[in-house]
Amino acid sequence: MTRISPMKRFLIASAGCCLLAACASTQSVLELHGTIMYEKPEIREVSYTLADSREEGGSAVVKVVLLGDAGLSASFDITPGIAERRPMKETVSGRYEGEFSFPEDLAGGPYTIVGRLHHEAAGEITRSDPTPLTIPLLGP
Numbered sequence: 003m004t005r006i007s008p009m010k011r012f013l014i015a016s017a018g019c020c021l022l023a024a025c026a027s028t029q030s031v032l033e034l035h036g037t038i039m040y041e042k043p044e045i046r047e048v049s050y051t052l053a054d055s056r057e058e059g060g061s062a063v064v065k066v067v068l069l070g071d072a073g074l075s076a077s078f079d080i081t082p083g084i085a086e087r088r089p090m091k092e093t094v095s096g097r098y099e100g101e102f103s104f105p106e107d108l109a110g111g112p113y114t115i116v117g118r119l120h121h122e123a124a125g126e127i128t129r130s131d132p133t134p135l136t137i138p139l140l141g142p
Contacts, residue, residue, distance in 0.1 A: 040124035045070040048078075048117035048131045054138070062104040062137050068117040068129075072096040079116040080135065084108070087118070104137055111136035 047069040054062040066078045068090060076090035076098035090100035098117075112134030120126045 038123070040121065042124050042127050043071045043074055043119040043121050045117055045119055045127055045129040048115060048129050050115045050131055050133075050135060052135065052137075056106065056140055061106065064102050064104070064115070064135060066090065066100050066102070066115055066117065068098040068119070070096060070098070070117075070119050071121075075120040076100075077118045077120075078102075079114075079118070081114045081116060084113055090117075109137045109139045113137075 045068060048066070050064050050066045052062065052064050056062055064080070066088075068076050068078065070076070072092065072095040074092075076092065077087045078090060078100055079086050079088070080102060084104075085102045088100050088102055090098035092098050098119075113136070115131040115135055116128050117130075118126060118128045
């Protein structure tokens with residue numbers, strides 16, 4: 003949930019009280035149109051783990067974890083050009099998880115994992131895992 007700081011709440015309430023007092027003393031009619039300002043979502047951490055079982059006939063699967071504000075939409079990218087806006091699920095409050103299976107013929111890197119949190123009114127924020135992802139080549 004996006005937070006409105008206590009100072010902003012105080013300023014909004016103070017302005018409303020002053021306007022109401024002024025209108026009451028002059029017997030004016032006042033129309034109020036509220037505007038709510040939201041803070042951008044916060045991402046505290048983006049991390050990943052790689053499970054590579056290609057040698058046993060499986061695949062290379064990266065699991066991405068994003069820690070941030072709860073109750074929002076989350077997704078991740080693997081750049082450049084591997085995966086874009088892969089959905090993440092909020093497993094517990096503020097913890098989002100998602101997975102991506104690499105195609106069998108894809109190896110190399112370095113790739114960057116970018117997490118994204120989206121709030122309908124406040125917008126979107128991204129954060130990258132500082133550790134690059136590399137998919138090792140398989141031996142003959």
